[in-house]
Amino acid sequence: MKPFLIGLGTGIILLFILISLGVGSRAEQPLSFNHKKHQEQGLECITCHAHFKDQTFSGMPKVAVCLECHKDPITQNPEEEKIRQINKKGEEIHWKRLYQQPDHVFFSHRRHVVLGKMECKNCHGDIGQSERPPSKPWVKMTMTWCMDCHAKKKVTNDCLACHV
Numbered sequence: 194m195k196p197f198l199i200g201l202g203t204g205i206i207l208l209f210i211l212i213s214l215g216v217g218s219r220a221e222q223p224l225s226f227n228h229k230k231h232q233e234q235g236l237e238c239i240t241c242h243a244h245f246k247d248q249t250f251s252g253m254p255k256v257a258v259c260l261e262c263h264k265d266p267i268t269q270n271p272e273e274e275k276i277r278q279i280n281k282k283g284e285e286i287h288w289k290r291l292y293q294q295p296d297h298v299f300f301s302h303r304r305h306v307v308l309g310k311m312e313c314k315n316c317h318g319d320i321g322q323s324e325r326p327p328s329k330p331w332v333k334m335t336m337t338w339c340m341d342c343h344a345k346k347k348v349t350n351d352c353l354a355c356h357v
Contacts, residue, residue, distance in 0.1 A: 219328040220289035223279075225272050232321045238313055245313075249301040253288040256280050291330045292316075299357045309346065 231241075238245065241258055245251035259276045266273060279286055294300050305311045313320060318331035332338060343350045 220291055221328065222289055222326040223287055224275055224326070226326045228321050228323045228326075230324070238321075245302040246307055247303055249299075249303065251302045254286065256284070256286050259286070291327060292334065294334070297356055299355055309348065315342075 241254035242251040243258075256276060256279050260280055263273050263276050276286075305316075306313075316332060316334070317327075320327070320331070339355065340350050
C-alpha cells in the first residue's frame with residue numbers, strides 16, 4: 194500500500210508541474226507562416242493585422258489578404274498552396290487564438306499601441322523575426338505582469354482601467 198501512495202503522490206506532483214509549465218497547450222496553426230520572410234519583403238504588421246491601431250483586437254489575416262500576393266504561385270513552399278485550397282473550398286483560415294483574457298479583463302490593442310506607443314514585441318516577442326507561427330503565447334499575461342509594465346511605464350494601475 195505504501196509504494197502505491199508514494200507513486201500516486203509523485204504522479205500528482207508531476208501532473209501539476211506539467212500543467213503549470215503549459216505542456217500540451219501548444220496550438221498548431223493552420224499555416225506555417227513565416228513572419229521574417231514577409232517582413233523582409235516590406236510588409237508591415239498592419240497588412241495582415243488590420244485592426245491593431247484602431248480596435249481592441251488586432252485581427253488575423255483573412256484568406257483574401259493572403260491571395261493579394263499568393264493568388265498564383267510565387268514560391269515552391271507547399272504552405273502557399275494551402276492558401277489557395279482554403280479559398281477554393283470557400284473557407285477562411287482558422288487561426289488558433291493564443292492570447293486569451295478572462296471575461297472581466299478589458300484589453301485594447303489600440304490603447305496600448307497607439308496611446309501607449311508600445312511595439313508589438315513588448316507582448317509578442319520579436320515576432321517579426323520568427324520563421325514559424327508561435328504555438329503558445331510569448332509571455333503569460335498575468336495581472337502581476339501587466340501591473341509591473343504599467344508601473345514601469347508610469348501609467349494607471351487603477352482597477353477600473355482594465356477590469357469591467
